[in-house]
Amino acid sequence: MTSSSILSKWSHLLLLGSALALAGCGTITPASGPQSDEIKSQRTESGPNYELVKLTPEVVGILHTHEPKGLAGAFTDRRPPSQIVFGVGDIVSVTVFEAAAGGLFIPAEAGVRPGNYVTIPDQAIDNDGFITVPYAGQIPAAGRTALAIQNSIVERIRNRAIEPQAVVAMSTQRTSLISVLGEVNTPARYPASAAGAGDRVLDAITRAGGIKGQGFETWVMLEREGKRATVPFENLVMSPQNNIYVRPGDRIYVYREQQKFMAFGASGQSGEFNFDAWRINLGEAVGKAGGLLDSQADPGAVFLYRREPREVAAQLGIDVGRYRSDTIPVIFSISFKDPGGFFLATKVMMKNQDIIYVSNAKSVEATKVLEFMRTVMATSGDALDLANGSLIFRNNIKLAP
Known part of the structure; x- marks a missing residue:
């Protein structure tokens, strides 16, 4: 094989490699993600x-309107807790008064006891929901207020006692409890307060000794009658409407979970980043990830990946009928070439597990192609030198005597 044929062969390979590189540089050259044109093609x-x-x-306004409503949105009843009702297992104290001695409970002999009343030994409400009062029999108690139980007792003994009155009190409360557990200093289960003096969520957490961790990494879940809602702890402080009244039977679970987002592409740093706050905006997130690489990033091609609820997607003009899931994959694009884009970025609140992707500038891809071509040319040159050397060596052997 002559040097000219070798050169011709490598020239063809070089032209083929260059054509492939120019036609599909996104496939041939290394990249940290899709090009902006590929994203926009959908x-x-x-x-x-x-x-x-x-x-x-307009889009930012829609996203802001549909931000999670927290506890206030999930539990819409703003009224204080209703009156405490008795439940099975509660220990009840009953005291019966008569207007004069000689009645049903009070002996006729003066001075036998101080005051015209008798206190019945404490008793638990039985499994059928009753308590027993002498001469009145079984009195329904479970699910009723103290006043209702008192009226029932008086009604039963009205015709036998002298102008009777009854006082019913909770001796030991075993139902109508509020539980606070998880990342609190002293997990507690305590009786619900009487009507008109109910605790709010923050009061309940305070009763349990307060949270263990930082507020921005702490979440509060309230469970009530099979329904659950979760809110960041700092949201309870910053948004008082979420600090709702707790009710008997509520369970509050406090846990720690750092909110995170991920950054890829031509950002200053790639990887996973903590919010280190209960909320941050898109501008803060881009800054936390090191901003945009001046020598690599296309500032007009910054993308935010997230899943939006169907109702939000519909408000954004998306045809949600194409999707069966409850959430729709959405990529939001923003241009930092536009000076106003930075102001807009401060209005977009990040969500946990959001992804920021910054695309490379097209000039970067062109540079990669040129580097690829330079490598191919250098390789072909080395091969040509090797071929020439081999040809000279063979000729020298033929000329040798």
Whole structure:
């Protein structure tokens, strides 16, 4: 094989490699993610379909309106707790008064006892929900207030006692309790307060000794009658409407979970980042990830990946009928080439597990292609030198005597 044929072969390979590089540099050259054009095309090979939405003041307004409503949105009854009712297992104290001695409970002999009343030994409400009062029989107690029980006792003995009155009190409360557990200093289960003096969520947590960790990493879950809602602890402090009244039977679970987001592409740093606050905006998140790389990033191609509820997606103009899931994959685009984009970024609140992706500038991809071509050319040059050396060596052998 002559040096000219070798050169011709490598020239063809070089032209082929260059053509491939120019035609599909995103496939040939290394990259940290898709190009902005690929994202905007909304074509996906293996992942789910997604929607691309440009961040505008109108879009930001919709997102702000549909931010999670916390406890206030889940439990809409703002009234203080109703009166405490008795339950099975509660220990009840009953005292019966008569207007004069000589009646049903009070002996006729003066001075036998101080005061015209008798206190019945404490008793627990039985499994059928009753207590027993002498001469009155079984009195329904479970699910009733103290006043209702008192009236029932008086009604039963009215015709036998002298102008009777009864006082019913909770001696030991074993139902109508509020539980606070999890990441609190002294987990507690305590009786609910009487009507008109109810505790709120923060009061209940205070009774349990307060939270153990930082407020921004602490979450509070309230369970009531099979329904649950969760809110950041600092939201209870910053948004008083979420600090709702607790009710008998409520369970409050406090736990710690740092909110996080991820950054990829041409950001200053790639990886997973903690909020270190109960909420941050998109501008703060980009700054926390090191901003944009000046030599690599396309400031006009910053993308926020997240899943939005169907109702929010519909408000954004997305055809939600294409999707069966409760949440819709949405990529929000924002341009930091626009000076106003930075102001807009401060209005977009980040959510846990959001992803920020910054695309490379097209000039970066062109540079990668040129580097690829330079490598191919250098390789072909080395091969040509090797071929020439081999040819000279063979010729020298033939000329040798």
